[in-house]
Amino acid sequence: MFYIFVESKIKNNKMKKIFISLFLLIISLSIKAQSNDDLINLLIKNGSITKQQGDSLKAKSSSEKKANFVEAGSKIKLAGYTQLRYRQFDEQGKIDQFDIRRARLDIKGAISPRWNYRLQVEFANSVKLLDAYAEYKLNDYLNVTLGQAKIPFSLENLASSSKLDLIDRSQVVEALVGRGKDVIGNHSGRDIGVQVGGTIFKYEGRAFVDYKIGVFNGQGINTGDNNQHKDIAARLIFHPIKGLDISGAIYDGEANIASVNSKRDRYGFDFNYSWQNLTFSSEYIHGEDGQNTKEGFYLQTGYYFLDKKLQIVAKYDTYDADKAVSDNTSTLYVLGATYNFNNNARFQINYTIKEEQGISVDNNYAAAQFQIRF
Structure with a gap:
């Protein structure tokens, strides 16, 4: 029976x-x-x-x-952080307000010397699963990641939201890398799929070239695919000297735009340099959503004071949401400061001057954010 x-x-x-x-x-x-x-x-x-x-x-x-x-149980690491933000707007009709920007719980662990896993949940605004993946580390040259994780594209996208030099990411990253203004919606720069990566070769005992390539649904987090096309993302990172990273990345995708399956392609270049107290980074991304061509870039520099407790940062950030339309570019000038009380608490304050082509609008704004980690 x-x-x-x-x-x-x-x-x-x-x-x-x-x-x-x-x-x-x-x-x-x-x-x-x-x-x-x-x-x-x-x-x-x-x-x-x-x-x-x-x-x-x-x-x-x-x-x-x-x-x-x-x-086995002792290898589980529980961490998290929360960010309380306040914004003050010059634009009439916009309400100054406090909000919980992020509130995340992060669980990492290892089930063997080669197998690791991660689960990260966002509790701010609504509960959603951000990361859910397992990683197999064969050696320095080949790692395999299975599940929901960040796609290997964009310097700012891959940086943790808890470690950004400024409160907000750049306009082009928000618009073209699966974030707030992307055609597929806000998916925190993540997707579901399989990735492989590692070091191609080393020079004088350090990594000289790293790579990562992945195949994804292309629809973002916590959702299945809605077409037969599987998106591909690839990133190559060079480390010519200590402190300097130069990267190039491509993304070949397809998305449902206005009820039509259309191309969602990107390519980008970025570099990041740090030397003693000085930091400098820049990124350019070009995107095509259907017939709409978009592009943007930023330049950012920062300097540490007070034994790296205080950092002053300046940024130039420009983005064109449609190359076929004139007077369509938005440019931000951002000045910010970050004070690190210790490894688990920091305070940031930013002031952003916003300029658009066409009709002038007084829409500058200030933001302050307190973050605590555990």
Whole structure:
């Protein structure tokens, strides 16, 4: 009767094979656990060891199993952070306000020296799963990531939101890398798929060229695909000297725009340089959404003071949302300061001057943000 019940529930051969394999695995593990005690009992019976010695061996075996379980559990790392933001707008009709910008819980762990995993959940505004992936590290040259994670595209996108030099990312990153103004909506620069990456070769003991390439649904987080096209993202990073990173990336995608499957392609270049207290970064991204061509870039520099507790940052940020339309460019001039109280708490303040082509609007704004980590 049991076999008939199982047979009725498992209809295809592939699922049957998986079910049988798992069943046999569980049985074999149970037999292995039991066989240790059986062997000890046999040794007691034939007089090879005393009952007291046998009981001691059983106790030791049991304690080792518990120790292994605790050791695996101790590799779990729980972290998180929250950001309280205040914004003040010069534009009439906009309301100055406080908000919880981000509130995230991050769980990382390792189930073996080669297998790691991560789960990250966002609680601000609405609860949503951001990261859910496993990573297999074969060696320095090949790592495999399976699940929902950031796509390998854009310097600012790949930077943690808890470590940005300014409160907001650039306009072009928000518009073309699966964030707030992208045609697919805000997916925090993430997607579901498979990625491989690593170091191509090393020079004088350090990585000289890194790579990452992935295949994704192309629809963002927590959702399935809605077309047969699978998106591809690839990124190549050069480290010619210590402190300097130069990168190029491409993205070949397809999205449903106005109920029509249309191309969603991007390419970009970026570099990041840090030397002592000085930082400098820049990024250019070109995108095509259907027949609409978009592009933008930014230049950003910063300098640390007070033993790197205080950082002053200036940024030039420009974005054209439609190259076919004149008077369509938005330019931001941002000045910011970040004070790090310690590794777990910091305060940021930014002032943004916004200029648009065409009709002039007084829409400058100031923002302040306090962040605490655990």
